[in-house]
Amino acid sequence: MRLKIFRWKAIGPLLLFLAVVVALVFLFAEPVAKSTTEEVSTELLGTQVDVGALDLIPREASVDLRALQVADPFDLGRNLIEADEIRLKLNPEALSEKKLVVERFALRGMRFGTARKTPARPVEGDGFAPQALRAVRQWAGQFDVPLLKLTPIDTIRQLVLNPTQLTTVRQAQSLVSRTDSTRQALEQSFKQLDIRATVDSARALTDRLSKSNVRTLGLEGTRQAIESGRRTLREVEQAKVRVEGLEGEVRGGVETLGSGLKALDQARRQDYAFAKSLLQLPSFSAPDIGNAFFGKVSIDRFQQALYWAQLARHYMPPGLLPREDPGPDRLRASGSTVRFPKEKEWPSFLVQLGEIDFAFEGDNPLRGNYEASVRGLTSAPALYGRPMLVQARRSAAGSAIASIDVDAVIDHVSPRVRDSVAARLRGIQLPSFDLPGLPVRLAPGTGSSNLTFALTGDQLLGRWTIGSKQVSWALDTTGRALNEIERLVWRVVSGLDDLSVEATVRGALRSPRLSVASNLDRAIAQRLDAVIGEEVAKAERMVRAKVDSIVAEKVEPVKRQVTQVQTEVNQRIAAERERLEQVEAQLQAELKRLTGGLAPEIKLPGVNF
Numbered sequence: 001m002r003l004k005i006f007r008w009k010a011i012g013p014l015l016l017f018l019a020v021v022v023a024l025v026f027l028f029a030e031p032v033a034k035s036t037t038e039e040v041s042t043e044l045l046g047t048q049v050d051v052g053a054l055d056l057i058p059r060e061a062s063v064d065l066r067a068l069q070v071a072d073p074f075d076l077g078r079n080l081i082e083a084d085e086i087r088l089k090l091n092p093e094a095l096s097e098k099k100l101v102v103e104r105f106a107l108r109g110m111r112f113g114t115a116r117k118t119p120a121r122p123v124e125g126d127g128f129a130p131q132a133l134r135a136v137r138q139w140a141g142q143f144d145v146p147l148l149k150l151t152p153i154d155t156i157r158q159l160v161l162n163p164t165q166l167t168t169v170r171q172a173q174s175l176v177s178r179t180d181s182t183r184q185a186l187e188q189s190f191k192q193l194d195i196r197a198t199v200d201s202a203r204a205l206t207d208r209l210s211k212s213n214v215r216t217l218g219l220e221g222t223r224q225a226i227e228s229g230r231r232t233l234r235e236v237e238q239a240k241v242r243v244e245g246l247e248g249e250v251r252g253g254v255e256t257l258g259s260g261l262k263a264l265d266q267a268r269r270q271d272y273a274f275a276k277s278l279l280q281l282p283s284f285s286a287p288d289i290g291n292a293f294f295g296k297v298s299i300d301r302f303q304q305a306l307y308w309a310q311l312a313r314h315y316m317p318p319g320l321l322p323r324e325d326p327g328p329d330r331l332r333a334s335g336s337t338v339r340f341p342k343e344k345e346w347p348s349f350l351v352q353l354g355e356i357d358f359a360f361e362g363d364n365p366l367r368g369n370y371e372a373s374v375r376g377l378t379s380a381p382a383l384y385g386r387p388m389l390v391q392a393r394r395s396a397a398g399s400a401i402a403s404i405d406v407d408a409v410i411d412h413v414s415p416r417v418r419d420s421v422a423a424r425l426r427g428i429q430l431p432s433f434d435l436p437g438l439p440v441r442l443a444p445g446t447g448s449s450n451l452t453f454a455l456t457g458d459q460l461l462g463r464w465t466i467g468s469k470q471v472s473w474a475l476d477t478t479g480r481a482l483n484e485i486e487r488l489v490w491r492v493v494s495g496l497d498d499l500s501v502e503a504t505v506r507g508a509l510r511s512p513r514l515s516v517a518s519n520l521d522r523a524i525a526q527r528l529d530a531v532i533g534e535e536v537a538k539a540e541r542m543v544r545a546k547v548d549s550i551v552a553e554k555v556e557p558v559k560r561q562v563t564q565v566q567t568e569v570n571q572r573i574a575a576e577r578e579r580l581e582q583v584e585a586q587l588q589a590e591l592k593r594l595t596g597g598l599a600p601e602i603k604l605p606g607v608n609f
Contacts, residue, residue, distance in 0.1 A: 016117075026163075031280065033056060034053070035061075037054060037065070043127055044315065046123050046127070046129025046132065051067065052067025063087075065087075065535050067086065068086055072113075073114065078113055078116055082109075083107050083110045085107070085108045086108075086240060088105045089105065097347070100348065104355065118303075140300070140303040166274070166551065167270050168264055170528075171263060171264055175264070179562055183565050190246070198235050201232060202236055202586075205228055205232050209594065211588055211595075213310060222594055229587055237582045240577070250570075257565065261559060271547050273550065275500075290518050291519050292436055292522060295516055296436065299505075301451060302505050312388075313412065316380075316410065316412045318413065346388040347378045347379050347383045351377075355372070356372035371392070374388070375390075375496050382412075385413060388408075388412075389408070391408075401428060403425070405423070406422070407422050417457065417573065418454075421451070421452070422452045423449075423452075426450060430444035430468055437474035440474070440476070444468040444470075444499055445468050445471060447470065448467050449467075451463070460506060463503070464501075465503070466499070467500045469497065470497070488528070492527045493523075496519070499518065501517075502518070517520065
């Protein structure tokens, strides 16, 4: 019988099946990888990511991405980054462990801030990135950016104030109620004190002792009299202790009323500002003008930096704590996937080194040599053991961007998380923007811009500056006509051909402080002060006089009532203490008189006085 090594009836279908699998992989692996890359990147970054094409190169353990577009999450009509091609060289060993370790990547044709053909889709849902985007927008909304008021002075005729609108009046009414409650509580405390019985008992005993002497009382009578005196003295001391306790209680109530009076003075200052806002007086304080003109555009820069810092902190957590992610979708109980990192193993994601080195030549406005590198971009900084470093350099005088210099350090190795970035751009086309409150558009032209941003723990320090010597101005004449104050401001700004702005934000993330200064606000403030300063001062004096007239009518009776309660309470406490001290002194004098009549060698049995 001939031995059959191959059973062709079984091998044939198996080979056919393998051929079908290879064909399916060949046809669908790259489209599936492309779709998955777009979906995962969009979810991680919180903004739409598009990949034109994705090629897998198994023999080199590499991936090619072409026509990459990352939309700006704060402006869906433009791309944050656009690149023609990205080549990723992966680590095969880590890939066999289901870990994505990029040994090296190269990028060509990178552009920033390009317009999209179609606006990106906003990323919705409860993922971390959408939540972080909403959070930083709320963070930006907490800044009180003033509106520039340029109301003409001659429109100010009179100020009509409703007393109920004033905080001082409302607080005064509340203080009246607290004063009445305090008075009633103190009156009840005086009744509960009840030292009259103690005082009357001490006085009665003092009267009896004053009419007695040792001879009439005898030894036993004298001993009993002295014991009665000592008991009464103890009662007097206890009454004094109660008076001292009541005094402490009274002092607390009186201090509360005093604090209420001080709060009225502070509320009056707030009412000055409120009444002034009703007049809409033109503000020519340089800090107010700087915040009004450049506050919003400055906050936009800082919130973008904060957004990417928050994503870095979430996706690059310090330490080796377990990471929990939603599990795969199931009909029931999808659950969560918990990963427990271990020392001396590959992180789930790691870019060991990414280098960008390319050049544009010829008449391209972006011509020049580009160099950039990324080291240590990882999902587990504690395993990598070193901070993530980003550097970017470019130098090309005479092009659209003369120089770019960017350095960033993302240090999540230890629990004390520190993120910082410094970007310096020279010879760039600065974006145009409208001046809030004025139909004026500012085009800074070609200039420079610096941004430094540092987030240590929850402490923030950021600084953004722009400067240009090629400023141009445009006035929108299609709307309403300018009033005389606005025309004055237009004459000031249109005569400036240079611009320097410096914005600083600092403090805790929950309560940061923003300050903006520029040569523009200083020039406007000086001109407005010279032209309308006296008129504004007159209007402010009128505001204060109007508020004072209303407040005085409501507040002065309250002050008198509080002062009356304070005086009355102090007098009653002093009177009660004086009564106790008086009867105590009289009783002690009588006891000394009785004991002083005895011979030195005679001891009253049972008495130690």
